[in-house]
Amino acid sequence: MAPSRVEIDPITGYFNNIDSIRASEYPQLTDLTYLDHSGTTLYAKSLIEAFSKDLTTNLFGNPHSASGSSQLSTQRVDDARLEVLRFLKADPDVFDVVFTANATTAIKIVADAFREQPGGFQYGYHVDSHTSLIGVRELSPRAECLTSHDAVESWLKQGSSEVVQQPQLLAYPGQSNMTGRRYGFRWAEMSNELRSTGQQCYTLFDAAALASTAPIDLSNPQIAPSFTALSFYKIFGFPDLGALIVKKDAGRILTQRRYFGGGTVEAVAVSGKTWHEVRDTSIHAQLEDGTLPFHNIIALQHALRLHRTLYKSMTDISRHCEHLANMLRKQLTEMRHGVGRPVCQMYGMEREAGEDAGPVVSFNLLDRHGEYVSNAEVEKLAIVKKIHLRTGGLCNPGGTVTALGLTPNDLRRNYQAGYRCGGLGDIINGKPPGQSDLKDVETFIAFIREYYCDTSPHSPPCNPTPKPKKHTFTIESLTIFPIKSCAAFPIPSYANWQVGARGLLHDREWCLVHLGTHQALSQKKYPKMALLRPTIDLHQQTLTITHNLNGQSRPQALTIALGDNSNLLSIDSTICTRKPTSVCGEPVSIEHYTAPHITEFFSSALNVPCTLARFPHSGVLRKPQIRGLPDVNTDRAIALANESPILLVSRSSVNRLNEDIKARIASSTIKPGKAVPAEAFRGNIVIAETLVRGQKEHPYAEDDWTTISIFNDASSTGENGDKTQFDVLGPCQRCQMVCIDQTDATRRQEPFSTLAKTRRREGKVWFGAHLALVGGRGGDELDGGGEKGWVKVGDRVECYS
Ligand SMILES: *Cc1c(COP(=O)(O)O)cnc(C)c1O
Numbered sequence: 041m042a043p044s045r046v047e048i049d050p051i052t053g054y055f056n057n058i059d060s061i062r063a064s065e066y067p068q069l070t071d072l073t074y075l076d077h078s079g080t081t082l083y084a085k086s087l088i089e090a091f092s093k094d095l096t097t098n099l100f101g102n103p104h105s106a107s108g109s110s111q112l113s114t115q116r117v118d119d120a121r122l123e124v125l126r127f128l129k130a131d132p133d134v135f136d137v138v139f140t141a142n143a144t145t146a147i148k149i150v151a152d153a154f155r156e157q158p159g160g161f162q163y164g165y166h167v168d169s170h171t172s173l174i175g176v177r178e179l180s181p182r183a184e185c186l187t188s189h190d191a192v193e194s195w196l197k198q199g200s201s202e203v204v205q206q207p208q209l210l211a212y213p214g215q216s217n218m219t220g221r222r223y224g225f226r227w228a229e230m231s232n233e234l235r236s237t238g239q240q241c242y243t244l245f246d247a248a249a250l251a252s253t254a255p256i257d258l259s260n261p262q263i264a265p266s267f268t269a270l271s272f273y274k275i276f277g278f279p280d281l282g283a284l285i286v287k288k289d290a291g292r293i294l295t296q297r298r299y300f301g302g303g304t305v306e307a308v309a310v311s312g313k314t315w316h317e318v319r320d321t322s323i324h325a326q327l328e329d330g331t332l333p334f335h336n337i338i339a340l341q342h343a344l345r346l347h348r349t350l351y352k353s354m355t356d357i358s359r360h361c362e363h364l365a366n367m368l369r370k371q372l373t374e375m376r377h378g379v380g381r382p383v384c385q386m387y388g389m390e391r392e393a394g395e396d397a398g399p400v401v402s403f404n405l406l407d408r409h410g411e412y413v414s415n416a417e418v419e420k421l422a423i424v425k426k427i428h429l430r431t432g433g434l435c436n437p438g439g440t441v442t443a444l445g446l447t448p449n450d451l452r453r454n455y456q457a458g459y460r461c462g463g464l465g466d467i468i469n470g471k472p473p474g475q476s477d478l479k480d481v482e483t484f485i486a487f488i489r490e491y492y493c494d495t496s497p498h499s500p501p502c503n504p505t506p507k508p509k510k511h512t513f514t515i516e517s518l519t520i521f522p523i524k525s526c527a528a529f530p531i532p533s534y535a536n537w538q539v540g541a542r543g544l545l546h547d548r549e550w551c552l553v554h555l556g557t558h559q560a561l562s563q564k565k566y567p568k569m570a571l572l573r574p575t576i577d578l579h580q581q582t583l584t585i586t587h588n589l590n591g592q593s594r595p596q597a598l599t600i601a602l603g604d605n606s607n608l609l610s611i612d613s614t615i616c617t618r619k620p621t622s623v624c625g626e627p628v629s630i631e632h633y634t635a636p637h638i639t640e641f642f643s644s645a646l647n648v649p650c651t652l653a654r655f656p657h658s659g660v661l662r663k664p665q666i667r668g669l670p671d672v673n674t675d676r677a678i679a680l681a682n683e684s685p686i687l688l689v690s691r692s693s694v695n696r697l698n699e700d701i702k703a704r705i706a707s708s709t710i711k712p713g714k715a716v717p718a719e720a721f722r723g724n725i726v727i728a729e730t731l732v733r734g735q736k737e738h739p740y741a742e743d744d745w746t747t748i749s750i751f752n753d754a755s756s757t758g759e760n761g762d763k764t765q766f767d768v769l770g771p772c773q774r775c776q777m778v779c780i781d782q783t784d785a786t787r788r789q790e791p792f793s794t795l796a797k798t799r800r801r802e803g804k805v806w807f808g809a810h811l812a813l814v815g816g817r818g819g820d821e822l823d824g825g826g827e828k829g830w831v832k833v834g835d836r837v838e839c840y841s
Pocket of ligand 1: 142143144145170172213215217246247248249250271282
């Protein structure tokens with residue numbers, strides 16, 4: 041079937057048949073809302089099919105040789121070069137195309153050449169630049185950040201009055217990927233004029249963001265930049281390829297570089313008096329080091345052709361996208377909380393006269409009080425709702441800083457506090473491309489309205505301080521997770537289980553680590569971990585893991601003796617702690633199992649190169665770190681748990697949550713989710729209320745508890761059968777991991793979707809409570825040394841607030 045073509049609404053520019061094009065060309069988009077087009081756009085199915093047919097019906101050799109297969113590649117690369125120039129309306133007599141890995145590499149070719157100039161070069165870069173342009177400043181002895189039109193203009197002009205004449209390189213983005221501001225060619229034109237008077241001034245135009253939704257028109261060489269960098273994957277989704285478009289009259293400065301390699305030389309004398317003869321046929325021949333990515337270049341031909349078939353021109357794409365972006369921008373700008381305050385703080389709405397704007401929508405969410413909503417939290421919910429967003433601002437530090445009014449000191453402080461890409465200074469960035477449709481906009485607006493727009497007209501009354509209360513529960517079930525992020529091991533109801541400073545015996549004592557990165561694996565990334573089932577046998581003193589992940593008729597099993605430490609190797613690993621102050625990766629020293637059969641067992645189960653690792657018996661002290669709370673009591677310890685030794689879940693709260701889920705299903709227009717079992721929360725202790733007839737449950741009473749006591753039914757052990765006391769450290773902050781069905785490892789939208797609606801405070805979502813043994817100090821022993829207690833299903837639990 042021939043690819044269909046867009047039908048354009050004459051008034052709005054919207055592609056009226058975009059939904060049918062999406063269905064046929066972008067099956068990857070079924071069922072989800074992809075708004076991360078500034079990251080990469082998506083490739084069309086017909087492109088991949090045409091490319092694959094081309095590869096399987098033709099023989100392509102390494103270019104630059106005489107054989108037929110080689111000639112075919114050479115010829116196709118030459119054709120592709122011309123097709124790129126046509127796409128940019130550039131005259132092949134005036135411009136040349138240098139193929140690169142991506143836009144950044146294209147920028148680096150220019151930067152490296154200028155660095156080799158005697159005396160270096162003067163570098164002026166616009167404040168709205170991407171990091172790829174900013175980094176060039178490190179190569180220039182005289183670099184300056186230019187913050188306004190006037191600053192650019194006077195920087196360009198100052199070149200004429202200099203006594204020392206170093207070449208000047210002005211770099212700026214075609215479009216800010218933070219605000220969508222478009223800067224056009226006026227500075228390139230100005231620089232061209234100065235150059236015609238003899239001044240050595242050049243422009244480096246970063247078209248990577250601009251080119252994805254706008255035509256780049258190089259038809260007038262007088263206003264065209266000397267160098268234009270772009271990435272094709274941002275325009276077509278595929279191939280992963282970039283280019284530097286060089287205006288030939290500015291090319292000499294690039295070809296004066298000293299390095300040569302691969303196809304860029306004609307002849308080389310290697311020893312003795314060395315010399316080499318540079319291929320001087322063309323600019324690209326001198327700059328393309330090594331073998332060209334010729335398969336990618338062949339794919340590019342298909343990308344260019346199909347794009348023309350599907351979308352006619354970039355001008356049409358530009359109109360379609362602007363229509364969508366305007367709708368989105370308008371609705372976000374107008375949305376109000378019930379108290380009248382705006383829901384979104386919009387960025388980049390102001391423009392200088394004559395300035396154009398691309399289809400970029402940047403904003404932060406604000407709560408009813410006008411405070412920022414954490415983007416990390418928004419992202420968690422968006423993941424559950426299958427909305428692919430881009431949050432982050434650090435690829436465009438200048439733009440972010442200006443928009444948020446941050447100072448360099450703020451930035452450094454944020455950095456030291458652990459914020460990298462992700463964290464404070466983040467901005468939600470949406471960019472509708474060609475394939476986006478109105479449904480994407482509607483879905484996104486509905487999402488914001490549902491979760492971030494507080495329609496109640498009054499501020500909620502302050503909760504009066506709760507009166508001290510006592511609640512009585514019993515232990516309904518006890519669970520440990522011997523291997524972090526893997527399946528639960530339900531403790532048999534007849535067993536009396538030991539609890540120490542680090543929690544229930546053997547809880548989160550092991551984890552799986554990636555053999556390359558040494559990072560602990562998590563179910564969030566590898567949901568199948570939920571299907572690796574560990575069992576602890578205290579009599580035999582073994583850990584047994586079973587799974588049925590490879591589709592064999594019988595489950596596979598591996599048994600390890602708890603006391604066998606013979607093949608353990610101590611290695612520094614990182615585990616993800618999801619602490620607000622560090623994005624990921626608290627370093628810990630743990631012991632990896634090196635036996636090949638163990639490594640093989642886990643690697644083949646998950647199809648990830650990994651092995652089992654154990655928290656060492658001594659010498660390591662990890663402190664609990666509860667998110668959302670200041671440092672908790674510092675003499676406590678945990679093993680490989682994320683935050684605290686023990687997680688408590690109340691049956692009453694699970695019941696309430698499920699009622700809420702059902703009510704939402706009944707009332708809501710959004711896609712319904714399902715009720716969830718208590719196991720979804722991966723708690724260690726699930727407690728249920730002991731109710732006398734007519735009494736009501738107390739859901740979420742645990743929010744106010746400060747201590748609890750468990751009265752152990754000691755008759756079975758004869759050991760210290762009295763009460764064990766626990767401190768309630770605080771509530772547990774939740775993420776989308778609760779949505780992984782622990783029985784089949786599929787992702788659902790509940791319970792996070794309803795929790796986010798009913799259990800959100802300060803932008804975070806809470807469920808369950810963190811506990812630690814009173815007086816439990818983290819001794820050297822794995823069982824925590826020091827204090828110990830015993831717990832058993834059926835034990836009475838008294839909770840005090
Ligand atoms: C994406 C982007 C880049 C970097 O492109 P790469 O392909 O990652 O090298 C540079 N500048 C802008 C404005 C971009 O949007």
